[in-house]
Each structure stands twice: as C-alpha cells, then as structure tokens.
Amino acid sequence: MDFELSDGEKEFRDEVRAWLKANQPRDRGSMAEGQKKFIEGRRAWQKKLFDAGYVGITWPKEYGGRGAGFMEQLIFNDEMILAHAPEPINVIGLGMGGPVVIAHGTEEQKQRYLRPLLAGDEIWCQGFSEPNAGSDLSGLQTRAEDKGDHYVVNGQKVWTTLAQVAKWCMLVTRERKEPNPRDGLTYLLVDMESPGVEVRPLVQITGDAEFNEIFFKDVVVPKSQILGQAGNGWAVAITTLLHERGTLGMALATRAQITAAELAEHARKLGRSSDPLVRQKIAQYTIEARALQLNGYRAVTAMKRNGIPGPEGSILKLMWSELNQRMAETAVDIAGPAGQVGDGDGWRYQFLRSRANTIEAGTSEVLRNILAERVLGLPRSR
Amino acid sequence: MEFAFSEEQEMLRRSARDFLAKECTPKVVRRLMESEDGYDAGMWKRMSELGWTALGIPEQYGGVGTFLDLVVVLEEAGRALLPGPLFATMGLAVPALIEAGTDSQKKHVLGAIASGDARATLALTEPSGRWDADGIKLVAHQAGDGWRLDGVKAFVPEAARADYMVVAARTRSEGEDGVSLFLVKGRPKGMAVAQLDSLDMTRRWSEVRFDGVELDGNALMGAAHTAWPQLKRALEWGAAALCAEMVGGAQKVLEASADYAKTRQQFGKPIGIYQAVSHRLADMLVLSESGRSATYYAAWTVDADAPDRSLASSMAKAYVSDAYRKIAGDGIQVHGGIGFTWEHDMHLYFKRAKSSEVTLGDATYHRELVAQALDL
Numbered sequence: 001m002d003f004e005l006s007d008g009e010k011e012f013r014d015e016v017r018a019w020l021k022a023n024q025p026r027d028r029g030s031m032a033e034g035q036k037k038f039i040e041g042r043r044a045w046q047k048k049l050f051d052a053g054y055v056g057i058t059w060p061k062e063y064g065g066r067g068a069g070f071m072e073q074l075i076f077n078d079e080m081i082l083a084h085a086p087e088p089i090n091v092i093g094l095g096m097g098g099p100v101v102i103a104h105g106t107e108e109q110k111q112r113y114l115r116p117l118l119a120g121d122e123i124w125c126q127g128f129s130e131p132n133a134g135s136d137l138s139g140l141q142t143r144a145e146d147k148g149d150h151y152v153v154n155g156q157k158v159w160t161t162l163a164q165v166a167k168w169c170m171l172v173t174r175e176r177k178e179p180n181p182r183d184g185l186t187y188l189l190v191d192m193e194s195p196g197v198e199v200r201p202l203v204q205i206t207g208d209a210e211f212n213e214i215f216f217k218d219v220v221v222p223k224s225q226i227l228g229q230a231g232n233g234w235a236v237a238i239t240t241l242l243h244e245r246g247t248l249g250m251a252l253a254t255r256a257q258i259t260a261a262e263l264a265e266h267a268r269k270l271g272r273s274s275d276p277l278v279r280q281k282i283a284q285y286t287i288e289a290r291a292l293q294l295n296g297y298r299a300v301t302a303m304k305r306n307g308i309p310g311p312e313g314s315i316l317k318l319m320w321s322e323l324n325q326r327m328a329e330t331a332v333d334i335a336g337p338a339g340q341v342g343d344g345d346g347w348r349y350q351f352l353r354s355r356a357n358t359i360e361a362g363t364s365e366v367l368r369n370i371l372a373e374r375v376l377g378l379p380r381s382r
Numbered sequence: 383m384e385f386a387f388s389e390e391q392e393m394l395r396r397s398a399r400d401f402l403a404k405e406c407t408p409k410v411v412r413r414l415m416e417s418e419d420g421y422d423a424g425m426w427k428r429m430s431e432l433g434w435t436a437l438g439i440p441e442q443y444g445g446v447g448t449f450l451d452l453v454v455v456l457e458e459a460g461r462a463l464l465p466g467p468l469f470a471t472m473g474l475a476v477p478a479l480i481e482a483g484t485d486s487q488k489k490h491v492l493g494a495i496a497s498g499d500a501r502a503t504l505a506l507t508e509p510s511g512r513w514d515a516d517g518i519k520l521v522a523h524q525a526g527d528g529w530r531l532d533g534v535k536a537f538v539p540e541a542a543r544a545d546y547m548v549v550a551a552r553t554r555s556e557g558e559d560g561v562s563l564f565l566v567k568g569r570p571k572g573m574a575v576a577q578l579d580s581l582d583m584t585r586r587w588s589e590v591r592f593d594g595v596e597l598d599g600n601a602l603m604g605a606a607h608t609a610w611p612q613l614k615r616a617l618e619w620g621a622a623a624l625c626a627e628m629v630g631g632a633q634k635v636l637e638a639s640a641d642y643a644k645t646r647q648q649f650g651k652p653i654g655i656y657q658a659v660s661h662r663l664a665d666m667l668v669l670s671e672s673g674r675s676a677t678y679y680a681a682w683t684v685d686a687d688a689p690d691r692s693l694a695s696s697m698a699k700a701y702v703s704d705a706y707r708k709i710a711g712d713g714i715q716v717h718g719g720i721g722f723t724w725e726h727d728m729h730l731y732f733k734r735a736k737s738s739e740v741t742l743g744d745a746t747y748h749r750e751l752v753a754q755a756l757d758l
Contacts, residue, residue, distance in 0.1 A: 001385060001387060001388070001450055001678065001682050002383060002384045003383055003385070003679075003682055003686070004383075004686070264758060267758065268758070273758040276750075278758075279749070279750060279753035279758050280746065280750070282753065282756070282758060283700070283749035283750070283758070284700070284749055286697075286752060286756060287676070287697045287749070287752060288672070288701070290676070291672035291673075291676045291697075291701055292672070294385070294672075294675035294676060294678075295671055297385040297675070298385045298386065298671075298674075298675055300385070301383070301384055301386045315667070315672075318668060319672065368665070369657070369660070369661075369664075371664035371668070372654070372660035372663055373660075375667060376636075376654075376660075376664070376667060377644070378643060378652075378654035378655070378660045379644065379652050379654055379655045380655070381655050381660060
C-alpha cells in the first residue's frame, strides 16, 4: 500500500497545479445562468485543457491523448478539486465514447474520432434509452436495416444529454429479432448532422432542456460507422456502461468532493456552520465523498491489474447519486426560506437536477441489482 | 500509488484466517465469552509464535512487521470475533508506549509484549465516557520522587488480565495541557479492577479504581503534563486498528447474510431473489466496501505518518461505526427469526458492532472532529 507520489508524479502535480492557477476560468459557470453560455464556456475550457495536454490523460498519444497512466489521471483529478476548476464539456465522450472506441474501434475509427473528441471540437452523446426501453435496455426498438454498404435507421431515443450540440451519437439499434433480445443488436456511431435526425429538447423539472429526444427517420449510416461487429452490439453497450460507471465513477468522486467543499463554504457564508446538526451533516457528506474517492482508488488499483473496470464501478455511481441528492437538499435547507427564492449560488438548480442522478446512467434500483447479482452472487430477480 | 495490500500481506491474511478458522471457531468464542478471563492463554502463545504480538513494534524493541501487517491480522481477528486482549494490547497500549514511553519502558514492556509474555491495555476514559483531553480527571500528584494516583477509570478494555496498564492522568490545569501518562505494572496497592457486565461478551470492560496508588518516578512516560499529543497519536493508531477489526466483522456478516439469502427458500424461491432482500444486501456491500476503503487509508496514514492521519482516522471511525452497526442489524433482519436466536452467531457481531461503535468515540464525536478539521 502506498499513497506517496514518485518524483515524476510530484513534478506532474506541480506542473498541473501551476497551470490550473494560471489558466482556469475565474467564473465556474452554472447551468442556471443559461445553457448556451454554459456549454460554450465549458467547450472553450476543454480546448484549453486539451492544448495543454490534460484531456485524455490515459489515452494513447497517437490519438491525441497524453499516453500517461491512471496515476496521472488521479493526480489531475485531485488538482482539479483543489483548484475548484470546472469540468470539460465532453463528459459523455470522455467517460464513455472514447474508451469504447479504444476498446472496440478499428484503427481508422480511432484515428477519426478520438482527437476531435478530446479537443472538444466534436461533442458526443449516448443513444441508449428509449421510451419503452429504460432499465431494460435490451427491449430497445430503434431499427437498423441492412442496405448493403449502409444501414437505414428509424426510431427514437430519449433522455439524451448534450444531443442538441452533439456531433456523434453512440446508438444501439436492433438489426435482427433474436430469441435472446441481447442478440442481434448493432452499435453505430451516428453523425447527428445526418438528414433525418431531429433533436427535440425535453424540458426538465429544472426548467432547462439539458436532455433531449432524438428522432431518426430513414437516417443513412455507412457501415464504416459500426462499432464492434454487426449484431454484437450488446457487448459494446456493456463496455460503454462499465466505463460509464467505472471511469466516469472516478470523475463523480472528484465532483462529490468539490460539491462537499462548496457546501461547507455555503454554510459558512450563511452563518450556519456553528449549528451542530449542520456540522454533522457536512462532515458526514465529506466523509462519504472521501470514501467514494478511496473506493475509486481501490478500483483503479484493481483495474491496473485486470485491465477493465469491474462491477464495483456501480458502487461509485450509486453512492455518488444518493450523496449528491442529500448534499443539494441540505444546501437548500440550511438557507431556510431563502433557499426557495432566487438562485444566486445555483443550489436550487442542483437540488432539482440531482433528482435525475439516481435515474440516469443506471437507476439506483438497477445498480443494486448489479451489485447483488454480480458482486454478491445472488440469484437474478428477472 | 498502490491501494491494495502486498502479496506478503495477503499471505499473512490467509495464514491468519486459517489459524483462526481452526483455533477460534464459533464454539471457542462462546466458551471464552462465558469464561472468567475471556481469553485463552494457550491461543495467545500460539498467536505470539506466529509473530502477531510483534507486529507494528519497532525492531529494536523486538518487533517484526509494520502497522499495516497488524491491520491485516486485526481484520481477521474481527472476522473471527477473537476474544481477548489482542486489540487492547496491540491497538492501544503498544502505540501509547511507542509514542510516549521512555527507552527503558519500551525495551522492557514492548519486548515482553512482542515475545508474547505480556498483555497490556490503556486506561483513558472515566465515568464521563469522554475520549477527549477534558475527560481526563484522574489526578496524579507528585509524592516525593514518585507519584500518587487518585481517581476512577471506567471503561478499560481487558484490564483484568493486563500485565501493564498505561494510565492517562491529570497532573495540572485542564484540557490538553496537564495530561501525563503512567505505566502501571501489575496491581499496586490501592488499585482495584472490577469487571463490568457488558453487552459484548467477547470483550471485557472493567472499572479500575486508583485509591492513593503510589508509583515510582520511573512510571512516568516521557515528560509530565505534555502527553496529550502523543496520546492523541496513539488513539489514531487505535482507531485505525479498531476499524480494521470492525470491517473484518462487517465483511463476515455480509458474507453470511448473502449465503443465507441464496439458500433460504420462501414462496418456493431463494429469498435473495426478492429485491427487498437483495437491495438491502447491496446496501450492506456499499457500506462494507466504503468502510474498508476508509479504514485501509487511515491505516496507511498512521503507518506512513502522513500529515492527514488525524483526519483520516476520524473519518474512518465515523464511517465504520455507523456502517458496522447497520450491517450487523441488517444481518439479523436478513436471517429472520433464526438471526434473533442466542444459538445463531449474528447477535455476537451485532453486540461487537455496538461496543466497537462507542469505543474510541462514536460517529457523532468523530464527525465533529472532521468538521473542525474542515474549519467549519
């Protein structure tokens, strides 16, 4: 067991620290102040990070990554926390799109997709859920019809974050009906600028339209945009979800620490930090955020040994989502009646937005099933 | 960074688990918990032959291995509900001696502990039940070349069979200033140990009265009045050590409960198929894994003497105190009626969880320490 940094790692840490100090945006920005401004701000920030070599830290150099190890990624995440720096825009692409292309993509695909994803030039979204396929993803109905050198896609996806600005969609489609619904799926990378793609914003309980519906009407997708093998999309989808809950889990651990620190600051500003009940709550959240991060460190150590994130990643997502809800709720509560009027600090927005955390990217119920079945070996409930 | 135990430590874990599976069966635990002393001298000897009583003690005083090695063994001890003074000796007395003992005290007492010849404990809490410096009211007055101790220590673990006792006393003023540590050998005149009837029968708690106990000048550990910082560091070691026992116990409860849910049938199906049961088990897993992470990290900070050792040990004790209690209670629930019987072992874990929760400060106490560290 060792948490000490090597000399090289210390050097990297100091370099990142100095760079963030000099370059991070003064204003973190929040969705509450308007989506366009928020997204463009985060895109510009990602570009800046990319130019400095801080995006895709573990991704291979030849595709625009840094080619460094998990350790550098962790150091970078920690420095982002310390600096209170905002996240880059392309969260879906960085957490899932890139890793799944690296895992299942052809050489041409890696050359084509990874660099613009890292630079923030091309934003990615994830077309998995449908109106009738939520937790039960294999029930999806979006069809891909084989037309020789291309597919014609028809169907509908829903709850798609960033679809309104995305260039690429990771789309799971049904190519054939099979007795096992997990067979016959094909995983496509769809150009969101293709004719027949229509994005309709879905207004959420926050009043924002961060999620979308996507309608596909006779959309032509060249076969060069199949990821993995035709008919074998389930395996690619599972890799995506493992990364979603694993590597993205580490980013969530980082975010939880940031939120806990912001909540402490919020309590100080409100003059509530001497209230023993408030102190207890904030301390508890801080401890849980730290435990979440340490779980991630253990998972990363295991990943260094085994290569891919395990189902333990589901622990991170489950913990983070429920913790985040409690933190946002406490932030609103401790403001008293002022918590429900105005939104200077963005907490009212967070309070509402966090309700989706236990639904998106695997509901808490699905994640508990995964833990019960794949980690504890309990019988399948379905 | 490598957040996992080494191959050697995993071997130590396997050998500890094998040893305890043979020597510390549930039957043995029950025999010892009904016994007068609550421990088995023969087993202690065999544990010391395996080197367990030397773990974490510096080499020059007869020690072998690191605190992290000790943590591995304590986790297995907690899993097996090992009764007796392993935690009191290695988790409390040893760090107090390492931190505050004079060279001669270390040589004699740490040496005797390492070789398996002596057991020891720490007498800190008093009837107020406080774990902070203000709670230390037992008075030590200078008397000639020596000291005279008057007062009561209320919740001293494994005191009855301790050959040595580190006693926290007040030599002046209040708060952190004026705390001194004394090393008491055997049972000097005026010292009375009364074993208390306690919830967790696998541990022995005693009240120890000091009624004009006269000690030599060389009983003082280090300098007078200024022992609190050393004692605090010893308690950080103790918290990480206790958490290790607790996560070992929690893991065992989780495994037993998951196994039961796979085999126990109701409505024609194993009960683990029902999400009301399986989701409870998933929550137990989250608590167990997170407690383990917090504990291992705290143990590392103590072992490496990292600057955040105080914060890390408070975070671990806060988290694990709540987690073990919840897991042990849920373990009873998953087992249903059989889990509520004396015959089943679930209640032993439930009781150990509660007694460990309130030892070295409960979650509320440590959360407040964390809040202070956050400058709230």
